[in-house]
Structure formats: C-alpha cells, structure tokens
Amino acid sequence: MRNVEFHNGNTMPQIGLGVFRVEDGEECKNAVKHAIVSGYRSIDTAMIYKNEKSVGEGIKEGMKEAGIDRSDLFITSKLWFDDFGRGNVEKAYDTSLENLDLDYLDLYLVHWPGTDEELMIQTWQEMEHLYNNERVENIGVSNFTIQHLERLLQRTDVKPVINQVEYHPYLVQNDLKLFLESRKIIMESWSPLMNAKVLNDETINEIASETGKSPAQVVIRWNIENGLVTIPKSVTPERIEENIDVFDFSLSDAQVNRINLLNRNERNGSDPATFNGKK
Ligand SMILES: NC(=O)c1ccc[n+]([C@@H]2O[C@H](COP(=O)([O-])OP(=O)(O)OC[C@H]3O[C@@H](n4cnc5c(N)ncnc54)[C@H](OP(=O)(O)O)[C@@H]3O)[C@@H](O)[C@H]2O)c1
Secondary structure, eight states: OOEEEOTTSOEEESBOEEOTTOOTTHHHHHHHHHHHHTTOOEEEOOGGGTOHHHHHHHHHHHHHHHTOOGGGOEEEEEEOGGGOSTTTHHHHHHHHHHHHTOSOOSEEEEOOOOSOHHHHHHHHHHHHHHHHTTSSSOEEEESOOHHHHHHHHHHOSSOOSEEEEEOBTTBOOHHHHHHHHHTTOEEEEESTTTTTGGGGOHHHHHHHHHHTSOHHHHHHHHHHHTTOEEOOBOOOHHHHHHHHOOSSOOOOHHHHHHHHTTOOOOOSSOOTTTOOSOO
C-alpha cells in the first residue's frame, strides 16, 4: 500500500474502505474485517453513517485475524452539523470514539462547511483544540470549496491536512485540485466510482481492455496517478479485494488525460455551496 504525506509529516494510506450506506451490523462488520484481512489499512466512516459501532467490531476482528496492531491502521470519522459550534465538538468526538471503541482517531473531518461562516470558523477552532491537545492525530475538512478554504485559512491557525470531496471522472474539480496542491493540502476522493455510474463509461472500458484491469481498477488507479487518497465503498468480498489490487500496473499520461477529459462537472451528491444538512 502506498502512503501520502501530509504537511504535518504524518502519512495516510492512499486507498481506504468507505462505508457510507453500509448497513450497521453484520454487513458493515464483515466488510471492514474483510478489508483489513485483504490488506486495507484505512477505513472511512462518519457519525451520520450510523455504523461506527460495527466498524469498530470489524476493526477488532480484522486486526486479530490479520495479526496487526491499532497503530497499523488509519481510522477516519466525521463531525456532523448537529455537533458544530462551541462546546460540542469534543463531546461528538468522544461519542465517535466510544462507538468505535477506540482511544483516538487518525483523522477527524468537519463533514460539510455548511452555510454559516461564523459557525464553521468556531467549529474549526474546536477541532484545533482537539488537535493541539493531542487527542487526534490529524484534522481535516470535507466538501470545502476554494471559497470555504480561503476563509478558513485566513481566520484560523491549524491548516487542514486533507479535503475530502466528491471526485470521479465526471467531476474532476481541477481548480480545487490546483488550489489544494498549492496549499499542500491532500485531496481525497469520495464516491470515486460515482456509485458505480462511471463503470459503464466507454473510455473507462477501453482503458480497462488496454490494461487488462477492471473498470473500477482503472478509475481507482487514475485517482492514485493524480495523487489523491481514495476510499471506494464495497460490501462484496471480491470487489473489496479488486479495489486495492491496483499496484501492479500504471496508466500512461495519455490514459490519465483521456480520463481527465471525461469531466462534465456532474455531481452525484449535494452541492457544498448550499448544503446545510437538510435534504
Ligand atoms: N464526505 C462526504 O460527504 C462523503 C459523501 C459520500 C461518500 N463518502 C465516502 O466515500 C465512500 C465511497 O463513496 P460511495 O459509497 O458514495 O460510492 P463509490 O465508492 O463511488 O461506489 C460504491 C458502489 O460501487 C460498487 N462497487 C464497488 N467496487 C466495485 C467494483 N470493483 N466493481 C463494480 N462495482 C463496484 C459498490 O457495490 P457493492 O458495495 O454492492 O459491492 C457500490 O454500489 C463512502 O463509502 C464514504 O466513506 C463521503
């Protein structure tokens, strides 16, 4: 597994397992366990996914079967809108730790910026407090646009290590990518497969034939070539294995560019400029 390095010197595996919409209970526990046994070292959950408890169980069973320690893993969870603001963040962090049955997270993210700048800044200051008190290894953001980041960087002290955003061949967000590169903030791709929608794309399938890999592997490798962290979700054992089996081939610059050019600025999820947690 390849790692990326954050501006603070810490590292993160470039591929992790995402568990959004994975049912709490056996399904989630088994997916996490299978991922760890298959070589995954990073798991991405969130309080709002309501499956932190089974993620924690999967981690325990996976660690035991794989013969690894907690320090070999990189666990991410996220802070939801209900817990924004002064006096709330540390409590929410403790609840996530309790659910996961862990002592610390490797990465805690503000899940969305929301539409209230003051609240977003206050929330980040609370995140800084957690980080400065060494309760969490790294803090980052999710779904932040350039405008949100500019305000955050101007008004607060600790720079996020990562910005987790929707990113797939139909939404490449090149301006945001360049902005993050210039600030040494890692870009992380959520819905890298656009919920399997890009797997039928003609160009992706052509490149899959050219490389002898599956369409999902081509898309995940394209994330790697572009320097992103990526967290494909699957509950299917064979797909979980397939999605990290991307280190025995590479894409040429021309193949990477062909995929970059598929961009349609098409979002599968909510728009970060307006989303405030309500449908
Ligand atoms: N920060 C945020 O706001 C945010 C928002 C959305 C998602 N995320 C994170 O990003 C993760 C991934 O995004 P996502 O869950 O939306 O979607 P995704 O990873 O783009 O796609 C998942 C879908 O693709 C299928 N799939 C996975 N591997 C496959 C393969 N090799 N071949 C064919 N189909 C395959 C899965 O099916 P099966 O499971 O049935 O195998 C599932 O239906 C989430 O789980 C979550 O951790 C974050």
